[in-house]
Amino acid sequence: MKKIGVLTSGGDSPGMNAAVRAVVRKAIFHGLEVYGIYQGYKGLIDGHIEKLEVGSVGDIIHRGGTILYTARCEEFKTEEGRAIAIKQLEKFGIEGLVVIGGDGSFQGAVKLTELGFPTIGVPGTIDNDIPGTDWTIGFDTALNTVIDAIDKIRDTATSHERQFIIEVMGRNAGDIALWSGVADGAESILIPEDTSTIDDVVNRIEQGKQRGKEHSIIIVAEGVGTASDVAAAIKEKTDIDTRVTVLGHIQRGGSPTALDRVLASRLGAKAVELLIEGQQGRMVGIQENKIVHHDILDVLTKKHEICKDMISLAKELSI
Known part of the structure; x- marks a missing residue:
């Protein structure tokens, strides 16, 4: 293998640039040429492909997006x-591809592999919802962004003695909500993987009031519903006035944390190693701090599992 390509697809996540840098420099170190494919699979079809040099990825490890x-x-x-995408790859002489993204991006990688084109997936998504890896690139940065926001909101919640409902991203996974809730001592956390209800939230608010607490933080994962819907349900049941904050795309931006930079560097480099070894249709990941790789198709057929112990811990500590 002499030439490989790299693309990023799906939602952006902090650390993607660090992964691109690792792919490019690892490949060049081993004597390969690297081609950057712009705008993901769309750019692949349109032929937006350029050769990348060592300097092409200089000063990007700290940049988000x-x-x-x-x-x-x-x-x-x-x-x-x-078929058009394969022709574009053949036109540039690209013999292997690294795809950085989430499960939607990996579905594309599987299709290329089925067509006989060697492809390796690198998990890049703030949702942390990819099976086969303990962490995805961008999750830690997004988590810290959310924690910083909740810290600030709690100051106001305490000062005004109000209930604040904060909606966070995660698609159908509750990792961001759960981890930020535990880290910030949220009184209630609503995630798709748990059975907690509005009644449970109301009970916690009322229990808090009985011991003199007039404020609380309620975190809602977008996979459960909107923070506005939760606020309306609480209002209907208790007549308690709440404030809603939707953090939105602020969670996807920003300079990646050290954890995300190192993770992206390790995973990106491993992806190149697998291509050099002749591997294809694999996804790299990290488990128990060791870099691993799995069949992408197997990854896509499994369901992401959240840490059940964390759910229990959150409830025990928020009494």
């Missing part, structure tokens, strides 16, 4: 679109 950009691509979901 992705210098390769990212875009959704419905055309790639068709046989015709994938």
Whole structure:
């Protein structure tokens, strides 16, 4: 293998640039040429491909987002679109591809592998919802962004003696909500993986009031519903006035933490190693601080599991 490509796809996450840097420099160190594919699978079909040098990825390890950009691509979901993508790869002489993204991006990687094109997936998503890895690139940074925001909101909640409801990202996974809730001592956490209800939230508020506590932080994962809906339900049951904050896309930006930079560097480098070894259709990950790799198809057929012990801990500590 002499030439490989790298692209970022799906939602951006802090640390993607560090992963791109690792892929490029690891490959060049081993004598390979590297081509950056811009705008994800859309750019692959359109031929937005450029050769990257060592200097092309200089001074990007600390930057959020992705210098390769990212875009959704419905055309790639068709046989015709994938055929065009393969022709573009052949045109540039690219023999292997590293795809940095989430499960949607990995579905594209599987399709390329089925067409005989060696592809390796690197998990990059703030949601931390990819099976086969303890952490995904961007989760730690997003988590710290959320924690910082909650810290500030709690100051106001305490000062005004009010209940604040904070909506966080995560798609159908509750990792961001759960981890930030434990880290910030939230009184209630609503996530898709748990059975807690509005009644449970109301009971905690009332229990707090009985011991003289007039404020609380309630964290809602977007996979459960909107913070506004939760606020309306609480209002209907208790007539308690609440304040709603939706953190939104602030969670996806920002300079990556040390953990995300190192994780991205390790995973990106391992992806190149696998291509050099002749591997394909694999996803790299980290488990118990060891870099591992799994069949991407197996990863996509499994369901992400949240830490049940953390759910119990959150409830025990928020009495």
